Amino acid sequence: METLDRPAIRKLMGEVLAVQGKTLPADDAAKLADIGFRSLDFSELALRVEDEIGDELNFEAAGLRSIETIGDVLDLLVEIQGQ
Amino acid sequence: MSDFEPVPPASVVLVSGASRGLGLAIVADLLERGVKVAAFARTVTPELEKLASKYPEEAHFGSVDVTDEKAAQAFVKEVEARLGVIDGLVNNAAIGQDSLHVHTSSDRIAQIIETNLTAPLVLTRFVLRRLIGKGLKGRVVNVTSICGQRGYQGLVAYSATKGGLDAATRSLARELGGRVLVNAVAPGFFASEMSAVLGANQLESIARRTPSGAMTTPEDVVPTVRMLLLEQTNINGQSIVIDGGGSI
Numbered sequence: 001m002e003t004l005d006r007p008a009i010r011k012l013m014g015e016v017l018a019v020q021g022k023t024l025p026a027d028d029a030a031k032l033a034d035i036g037f038r039s040l041d042f043s044e045l046a047l048r049v050e051d052e053i054g055d056e057l058n059f060e061a062a063g064l065r066s067i068e069t070i071g072d073v074l075d076l077l078v079e080i081q082g083q
Numbered sequence: 084m085s086d087f088e089p090v091p092p093a094s095v096v097l098v099s100g101a102s103r104g105l106g107l108a109i110v111a112d113l114l115e116r117g118v119k120v121a122a123f124a125r126t127v128t129p130e131l132e133k134l135a136s137k138y139p140e141e142a143h144f145g146s147v148d149v150t151d152e153k154a155a156q157a158f159v160k161e162v163e164a165r166l167g168v169i170d171g172l173v174n175n176a177a178i179g180q181d182s183l184h185v186h187t188s189s190d191r192i193a194q195i196i197e198t199n200l201t202a203p204l205v206l207t208r209f210v211l212r213r214l215i216g217k218g219l220k221g222r223v224v225n226v227t228s229i230c231g232q233r234g235y236q237g238l239v240a241y242s243a244t245k246g247g248l249d250a251a252t253r254s255l256a257r258e259l260g261g262r263v264l265v266n267a268v269a270p271g272f273f274a275s276e277m278s279a280v281l282g283a284n285q286l287e288s289i290a291r292r293t294p295s296g297a298m299t300t301p302e303d304v305v306p307t308v309r310m311l312l313l314e315q316t317n318i319n320g321q322s323i324v325i326d327g328g329g330s331i
Contacts, residue, residue, distance in 0.1 A: 043183060046186065058188040
């Protein structure tokens with residue numbers, strides 16, 4: 001399965017936020033709550049990653065509850081692709 | 084003058100999904116009250132084995148996957164030979180879900196529907212055919228969930244199955260014309276299950292928002308299941324919510 005690396009996922013994340021008129025901070029430690037990135041935005045990002053890699057990413061919601069920062073989002077999506 | 088004859092208390096009860104939690108608590112409670120109880124689960128746990136030793140004449144347990152139709156039907160016949168005709172059925176076996184719908188595979192959705200909705204309908208059909216064919220009366224209790232009536236994220240397919248079972252409960256009660264009483268219990272979230280996915284603070288917050296101040300435990304649900312199986316109440320076709328008022 002083709003996978004996307006962190007920079008590629010970061011670029012897609014920026015696109016998800018850009019549609020909402022928001023800018024993705026450069027700092028991976030930036031809090032999702034502060035930039036208004038919600039769980040449905042994570043779903044949109046995951047679906048965009050799916051489009052790029054041509055495969056479904058199915059996963060439990062438990063992992064979503066612990067993401068707080070941009071870095072957490074990138075880590076989780078890299079991890080999910082590896083499963 | 085009515086020729087109404089009440090449905091007698093169940094004397095031989097089959098409980099699916101009895102290895103732990105609510106299913107196990109229902110089995111233990113009924114055995115304590117002298118009811119003959121058959122139960123199956125994918126695995127016969129030490130807790131069930133202990134009950135089998137304590138009640139050798141009244142209990143009959145087996146390892147059966149509820150989605151294995153042939154195995155479940157063979158088990159029903161086995162119970163009939165050992166304890167008598169099953170006149171009480173508790174459909175408790177189910178699998179859970181904790182994933183957003185768009186991130187749940189179609190295979191997983193099919194598996195949830197097969198286990199939580201198709202399997203209990205098929206098992207109920209088989210038990211009823213044997214009961215009605217012998218001219219007997221009986222009782223069915225479906226274990227559904229508050230998810231069948233209220234929306235919760237991460238539980239789309241699960242909720243669909245529980246709502247489906249609630250709907251089947253009503254239609255079956257109507258179809259069976261009082262010869263078999265069919266009801267459902269719809270528990271709120273069990274603290275034991277939620278603790279696996281939520282933190283202590285979130286659990287406390289849910290308990291605070293619940294009018295009774297406490298989340299549901301299997302022990303809270305057991306008395307209602309017992310009543311529906313054993314008491315003369317004329318309750319039929321109902322889904323009884325047991326959630327401390329959390330959904331009101």
